[in-house]
């Protein structure tokens with residue numbers, strides 16, 4: 001593909017935006033560390049290239065102590081306790097392009113704002129989104145290739161659908177959707193191209209401000225209208241808070257769902273007997289989704305800052321330390337899951353950490369699960385005998401800061 005074409009392709013850009021080093025499997029090293037201790041102090045050499053680059057960019061030469069939380073119990077203890085382990089550190093990273101969103105808030109501000117926002121994610125809203133947005137978007141994409149007998153499920157289905165869902169949910173005018181998709185990609189380019197990230201942040205701010213001004217005058221049933229008029233104990237969201245939340249949805253809502261549904265397809269397609277079982281018995285879909293999230297969490301880790309000298313699972317952590325909380329490691333903790341590296345939709349049900357835990361647990365997890373269900377069911381209904389293309393060159397999941405397959409070439413009967 002020529003450079004000029006690459007420049008215009010949101011998919012290539014997206015992967016480049018994430019491309020801080022390619023890590024095929026971080027799991028053997030995480031397992032080795034986890035067997036040694038529930039948390040580990042990271043030396044610069046331990047850190048993967050992307051992490052090092054981000055660390056240097058954010059803290060200059062003077063890096064604070066870095067730890068990685070590895071065991072399920074350590075991860076749960078840290079995420080449960082927002083007072084000892086603050087989220088404010090995001091203000092130095094992704095917050096620079098998102099603005100002051102709930103992601104970087106601590107209590108009590110966080111609970112107040114989250115309480116207002118949560119009203120927009122009601123059960124009724126979810127049903128409306130499923131029937132009026134997610135299902136038509138997913139089926140519209142499948143229409144484009146269903147008669148062809150082959151497709152790349154990533155590029156043609158799992159990559160484009162979640163961002164389209166978010167654009168519709170927010171109530172952006174149809175003519176802005178392509179620009180929204182491009183800006184959503186550029187926004188998260190912050191670590192490799194800060195100027196592009198900041199420009200995208202500004203452009204999104206203006207795009208949302210136009211919609212918001214309109215919805216304050218004439219509300220409709222979209223997310224921005226609901227947020228503009230929602231109230232909790234007399235508290236309302238100002239324009240800045242709504243703008244920051246809308247910007248957060250691009251990485252939080254679109255990118256994670258694209259990757260988790262790709263990982264789910266990969267898990268099933270590379271285990272055809274489990275795919276067959278799901279095809280025959282659709283009541284297995286929810287447990288397949290949870291196993292996909294546990295086995296390959298799209299967002300392998302998040303960060304917290306330690307607010308005081310403390311101890312977690314017997315390991316001393318100084319105030320100011322940055323903790324990389326590895327959900328990927330927690331989800332493969334052998335003391336909690338038998339044969340943790342295996343994808344097995346029939347394993348005994350146990351909660352996982354892919355959506356995090358505690359006060360910041362993913363606000364969109366029910367939406368994410370619904371989107372995964374809709375896309376998987378639609379693929380099974382409409383693409384008979386769906387299977388990996390045997391000619392495909394080594395399809396696999398990859399990535400360090402985010403994980404998913406770059407392509408999923410499939411065949412199906414027509």
Ligand code: HEM
Nearest residue numbers: 102103252253256257260302354355356360362363364368
């Ligand atoms: C499978 C897909 C998804 C995964 C794996 C995922 C994962 C996560 C994780 C790990 C967090 C915690 C971040 C932290 O505290 O540092 C989070 C927070 C969040 N997620 Fe998701 N997410 C997914 C889908 C979605 C969707 C579809 C939406 C909404 C449209 C969404 C909206 C949010 C929001 C608003 C937060 C911030 C919550 C808070 O700070 O209180 N997510 N998500």
